[in-house]
Amino acid sequence: MALTKEITCHQAVALVSNYLDGALSWRDRRRLEHHLADCDACSAYLDQMRVTIALSGLVSPDDLSAKALTDLMDVFEKYQRDQTD
Amino acid sequence: MDDEALLERILAGDRDAFAELVQRYQTSLVRVARYYVKTEASAEDVAQDTWIAVLKGLERFEGRSSFKTWLFRIAANRARKTGTREYRVINLDPTDPVASARFNDQGMWIEPPAPFTELIDTRLANTEVLEACKQAIRNLPEPQQSVVTLRDVEGLSTSEVSHLLELSEANTRVLLHRGRAKIREALEGTLKGGYSWH
Numbered sequence: 001m002a003l004t005k006e007i008t009c010h011q012a013v014a015l016v017s018n019y020l021d022g023a024l025s026w027r028d029r030r031r032l033e034h035h036l037a038d039c040d041a042c043s044a045y046l047d048q049m050r051v052t053i054a055l056s057g058l059v060s061p062d063d064l065s066a067k068a069l070t071d072l073m074d075v076f077e078k079y080q081r082d083q084t085d
Numbered sequence: 086m087d088d089e090a091l092l093e094r095i096l097a098g099d100r101d102a103f104a105e106l107v108q109r110y111q112t113s114l115v116r117v118a119r120y121y122v123k124t125e126a127s128a129e130d131v132a133q134d135t136w137i138a139v140l141k142g143l144e145r146f147e148g149r150s151s152f153k154t155w156l157f158r159i160a161a162n163r164a165r166k167t168g169t170r171e172y173r174v175i176n177l178d179p180t181d182p183v184a185s186a187r188f189n190d191q192g193m194w195i196e197p198p199a200p201f202t203e204l205i206d207t208r209l210a211n212t213e214v215l216e217a218c219k220q221a222i223r224n225l226p227e228p229q230q231s232v233v234t235l236r237d238v239e240g241l242s243t244s245e246v247s248h249l250l251e252l253s254e255a256n257t258r259v260l261l262h263r264g265r266a267k268i269r270e271a272l273e274g275t276l277k278g279g280y281s282w283h
């Protein structure tokens with residue numbers, strides 16, 4: 001089965017990140033899509049990668065430390081004083 | 086509230102709006118600064134200088150780029166001036182190390198992966214999954230961590246990321262691919278570890 005594919009699973013996996021970013025050459029995109037069409041494992045990998053990227057976009061920032069917040073609020077107050085001067 | 090709305094409130098003197106904006110970006114700002122400077126403390130200094138510059142330049146900010154892009158450009162420029170670290174010469178191993186152990190000599194999966202969506206579905210924002218994701222990003226080596234943070238966490242374009250980090254686009258894409266693959270692997274490990282999704 002794998003012998004009829006133009007690229008191996010290992011090669012397909014290496015193209016997935018760029019595929020999702022729309023950054024593959026026309027030729028590589030065709031090769032990958034051809035491979036995905038009859039490879040459940042790599043299609044699952046693609047799905048995992050999609051979810052991974054989506055999750056990264058949902059990661060929340062760390063809470064500011066008390067010191068950082070105080071320092072930055074000082075910055076803001078100085079800015080306000082300069083505005084009104 | 087989006088960035089632009091916060092900016093308007095900041096211009097009107099709203100302290101809480103500034104606090105919210107800082108909270109939103111400080112983690113990634115420090116990360117980008119850390120890419121160029123040696124210590125966490127000087128990265129925090131760069132971030133603080135960035136906020137000073139933002140407040141000073143706010144009235145002149147015309148929104149030709151997104152606020153986010155403008156913000157990270159200021160931070161990268163300042164960090165670059167302060168920094169001594171040199172990342173530009175990046176030796177990318179051409180033999181792809183990603184998940185090699187998962188394939189046999191014919192390049193076929195030894196143990197095929199299972200889709201995440203079936204497991205996560207609408208629980209995408211599940212805090213435990215997000216925590217695992219966050220930790221995985223934090224565990225990435227530089228420059229992968231900065232690339233993933235700017236591209237996938239902050240949503241900047243690959244071209245912007247490559248400019249900010251002074252990398253070629255091709256290298257940025259390779260680093261992104263490797264970073265994402267490691268996060269994927271970590272998430273898979275979390276799932277296999279028997280995490281209950283329902």
Ligand SMILES: [Zn+2]
Nearest residue numbers: 009012039042
């Ligand atoms: Zn495959």
